[in-house]
Amino acid sequence: MVVLLLLLIPLIGASFLFLYKGDYQFSAAAALKISLASLLVMGARLFYWQTPEMLSFSAPWLTALGSSFSLRMDGLGTILSLLTTASYFLLFWYLRGQSIERPAAFFAWLLLAQAGMLGVFLAMDSLLFYFFWELALIPMYFLASQWGGARRIPVTFKFFIYTFLGSVFMLIGILYLQSKTADHSFALESIKKIRLSSDQQSWLFWLFFIAFAIKLPVFPFHTWQPDTYEESPTPVTAMLSAVMVKMGILGLLRWLLPLFPIASYMWGDVVMTLAVVGIVYASFLAMQQTDLKRLIAYSSIAHIGLMTAGAFALNNMAYQGLLLQLFTHGINILGMWILADLIERKTGTRTMASLGGIAQHSPAITIFFVIISLANIALPLTNAFVGEFLLFNGILATPSNYYWVFAVVGGLGIIFSAVYTLKMIRTIFYGEANSVTQAPILLASHECWVLSAMVCLILFFGVYPQPLLNLTADFSKELFGLTDITALFRKS
Amino acid sequence: MNALLVSAILGVLLMLSSVFIKNKSSIHTLALVGLAVLFVLNLAEINGWLLFEIDLKGMLRFDRYALVMNAIMLASLFFYLLLSGRSMEKVGPHYADYLALLFFICAGLFMVTGYTSLLILFLGIEVISIPLYILTGSDKRNLKSNEAALKYFLLGSFSTGLLLLGIAFFYGARGNFSATVAVDPTVVGSSLQLASLLLLLFAMSFKVSVAPFHFWTPDVYDGAPTVFTSFMATIVKVALFAAFVRLFEDTFSLQFSTWQPWVAGFAVLTLLIGNLTAVFQQSVKRMLAYSSIAQAGFMLLAVYAINGDSKEGLLLYAASYSLATIGIFAVLSHLQDYTFEGFNGLAKKQPVVAASLAIFFLSLAGIPLTGGFLAKLFMIKAALVYQPWVAIFAVIMAVVAVFYYFRVIQAMYFRTADQASFPEFPKHFPTLLLVTALLLVLLGVFPETILGLLYF
Known part of the structure; x- marks a missing residue:
């Protein structure tokens, strides 16, 4: 029902x-x-x-x-x-x-x-x-x-x-x-x-x-x-x-x-290769973007690449991480888009070069933005950290000969994501305020509530992800039972 | 049998009605009532109630499939007359005659869905074709209409010649005209038999506008008055497909391996040519002409696969394709501008018409929740029994079809009108159109309503 x-x-x-x-x-x-x-x-x-x-x-x-x-x-x-x-x-x-x-x-x-x-x-x-x-x-x-x-x-x-x-x-x-x-x-x-x-x-x-x-x-x-x-x-x-x-x-x-x-x-190797190539490729493109929305779009491709690689790791750890990441990635990226929309609506532009120095006059949005961006690059204590940690563990246990290549290249993606995200924060929020960012960005109360709710979700599941893991434990075990390669080959 | 005889009688009645009834809307009502009567009689026959007891000498057999097909055609024709019946008045002064011709064609349609002798098939096709030549040229002052009629007549006669020759060879090989009598396996390989098979295949391909015999279609469909194009491209085509299936299922079942590669080749070619050419059209009417070729390619899969799924699929295809195309042509016949730009901003001015049109196009493109999707699904499922490549090619072409069908949706919904006004639609037209569209959705959600007729 x-x-x-x-x-x-x-x-x-x-x-x-x-x-x-x-x-x-x-x-x-x-x-x-x-x-x-x-x-x-x-x-x-x-x-x-x-x-x-x-x-x-x-x-x-x-x-x-x-x-x-x-x-x-x-x-x-x-x-x-x-x-x-x-x-x-x-x-x-x-x-x-x-x-x-x-x-x-x-x-x-x-x-x-x-x-x-x-x-x-x-x-x-x-x-x-x-x-x-x-x-x-x-x-x-x-x-x-x-x-x-x-x-x-x-x-x-x-x-x-x-x-x-x-x-x-x-x-x-x-x-x-x-x-x-x-x-x-x-x-x-x-x-x-x-x-x-x-x-x-x-x-x-x-x-x-x-x-x-x-x-x-x-x-x-x-x-x-x-x-x-x-x-x-x-x-x-x-x-x-x-x-x-x-x-x-x-x-x-x-x-x-x-x-x-x-x-x-x-075909796991082929798909994982595509996935990690996608991570690196999208990260490089993200670093070059001048438009805020395009940057988030490319960063999303990189994250999805990691999740795809995790799916083909074919082990329980990766499945657990992936299932957790389904939720956390959704919440984090939603937060990023809401913030991007806020900035675009209040300043009238989303070209990062013409923004700058927002932190000087608008601390509230800066705090929200920094927390959600850090969650997006999976810093410890944020929700995405748990998921990505499990994913990497899982990728290292992949039944493929090239598991370490995938793990290393995928790991580069995390570093790259830190590079472009921090660069984005620096360009938009720090530096000298200009005519566009002079006026303080005031958040309406419901906007504050939404963003606070997200920050709470991020921090809560960053510290205590167990409820989410409990929800999906059975599914991931069952999936592993169906895709356990060693058992499958033993059977046939 | 009920519907066949009564439709001929109604045709005569309507022809004479213009002498007694001067009011065109009364004639229109008369035709609608006549169709309703035909529909009821046909349903009665499905339930085993016959109006006349006639010895058919084994030349006609109205089995359940033929009767359900007839019911679908009659229902489509009913919606056709409701939606665009009044647009015929604009074509020329002989309103009652056009309707009379439609009823004569109906008699021919019932002949080709129910034949068991190739002679009846030939007669049926002629009974359909001759009134169609007249209707194509009915806009007498329009040069394009005249040209289309002449072209249609010449090429149609040519293909009729092929058909007749095929039937003659058939008689030579088998010694009878029966489409159902079991063949003596020894004659299967004879060259006469092969010649008749190919000639009949080519002639039927011509009639249903399958490539490489499609060249007449775009010009004729484009030149004919829009109301009659609508009729030709839908109900007539569907009936001829039913005949096509019956011919190859019953008559040539033993030579399956001979003709199947031919039909596969024709289907692939038709899908390719129809879809790719439709993408480049500037006029919606011409696009629909090519799209009807493309859809014929899909319907040809019913002949290619010839199994239970494909026959059920053809019924669904008949209903969903006819309704959608009739709806689109009905709107088109009210518009002045037949280009894609002519539809710009229609959604703002006429939301109901635009929404219905969107459903029609989504159905033609084969998007789920519409009848068109399930029809295509059945066809692909049927074709997958053999080589997967034909089915895969067909679905790729279905994606190509999205290019041209969605151009109209884009124009209606996402672009703004550059011209100030659209013509006023008749009072109940948007509602009727919406009913047609909802019927199409109903067909996509509960197809059992139609398929159930086959079995219960």
Whole structure:
């Protein structure tokens, strides 16, 4: 029931907003309440509703095809739903007191995207998964194309085409798997029972991987990402990078690795090479950026690269770190986008060279920015440190001959991220104040609350990550059971 | 059988009606009522209730598949008449005659979905084609319309010649015209048999505008009055595909390995040419002409795979493709400017029309939650039984299709209008359009409503 509620609340909310076209105040308040309702349901799930009946839902649908509307919230689904509901709530809270054209439609599309993404996180049927995968894309496309910057139309279209191209390959893979199941069903459980030869696994692996690699994005499939992040309105960018890229990681963890473990091992070196090349490449580009949004976009590619490498480390430690990082990366990057948006709105520019010396007159935003940036580079005592530490440990235990290369190059990424982040802080906040930054940046009270809430999350989970690890421990153990290469080879 | 005879009678009735009824909207209502009657009679026949008891001499067989296909075509035709029936008045003065011709074509459509003798197939195709030649040229003062009609007539006659020759060879090889009688395996390899197979394949490919026999399509679709293009590109094409499937499923089932590579090649070529050419069009009408070629490539996969999935897929394809295309053409026939720029900013001025159009285009592009997605899904699933390459090629081409379908969505939603006004749509037009679009969504969410007809 919980899973159904989580889908229905944003869906009904979105339809309501589409039909009842209120002004900005009304729409923003309504959206905030809807996202609060989702968050409360999620909270209730964490503390009270924990029986399996509450956490799954199944109804017949497209029975002629062998598909059913089946949702279930496992550890991965839990942490991602938590991230989604929390990010939406924080974002909508932050968005109060701004103004956006056609607000009702804007919030409605965002809520539709929320429903789509939650569907992706919870679907246990491959066709349903594909449905939601596309449904999450359409609202984002409309959002970015209608409310974006000057080059929005070609840029977001590129984003759409890339993702669509990836997903149709996945569709072929899904249909092929369905034809191989004993009961001609799209259900994940049935698919898991198929015994695939390593050749079959290999090409199916690529059909699925391209879809996920584009979504993540992994180098060299990333070219849509910086443009799209830059041209989209910042709230949309925030949701794209905080929540939507997690669809790619989820694809790896729920579909790719457990279904094709042998191929994941065989192609693991290739993927990890791509991932660490992406880390270095994106870090270098991030150092060269003059635009704040583009810098964050490239830094996001670098982080995702590390997470992808962790997924292919194929051991429990890396999975644990990755699952934790799903949540922390989402919160941290959301914080970065909110701060970028604040700076752009209050100073009117996001070119870093024309900013400078903000710290002199506006200490509050400086403190928030520094804490969240430090979390973004995974300093100890921040939440990301725990996740990245586990990830690196896991990468060092990779069943590959080149594990140390991946660990060293990935480690360089951390150093680089410190370089560009600190450089960004220095350019924007320190130095002499100029005419743009002369006026103090005053934070409204709700903006202060949102940022404080984030800082609390960052510090709390930096010191005590155990609750999150507990949520996902079962899932990661089960995943490791399915992808444990030594055991698999012993069996065959 | 019910629908076939009654549609011919209704055709005559409508032709005479112009003498007695001067009011065009009454004639329109009469046609709609006639269609509703046809639909009910067809449903009755699905449930085994026949109006006439006629000995068909084994030349026609209305099985469940044919009847469901007829029901889909009739429903599409009903929406077609609702949405663009009144636009026909703008074409010329002979309003009742156009409607009468549509009903005659209907009789032909039912013949080609239900034939068991190749003679009936030939007759059916002629009954469809001759009224279509007239309708294509019905805008008499327009040179393009005249040119299209002549072109269509000449090339159509040529392909009919191929068809007839194929049927003659068929008779030579087998000694009968029956599409269902089991073949003597010894004649399968004969050269007469092979010649008839290829001639029939080429003739049918021509009729459904499959590459490399598609050259007539863009000019004819572009030149014909928009309302009639809509009809030709959807309902007629779908019926001919049903005939195509029946011909190759029943008649040539033993030569499967001979014709399957041909059909695969044609499908790939059609998808390639249709999609790539559509990307470069400047006029939405011409783009839709090429898109109809591209969609024909997908429908051809039903012939290529010829299994349960592909036949179900063709039904879904028939419904979703027809509804979407009819909706788009209905809007197009009200616009002055057929270029992509003509759609700029439509979403602000006419939100309901724009939203419906967006759903139509999303369905044609095959985005989930629309009928078009499931139709494509069935086709790909069917084709995956054989070589995966055809299916993979088809989905890549589906991505190419997004390029041109989304140009219209971009124009409507993301660009602002440079021209001041759009023409006023008739009063109930936006609502009707929205109903059509919602039906398409319904088809995408609960396709069992249509497929269930096949089995229950």
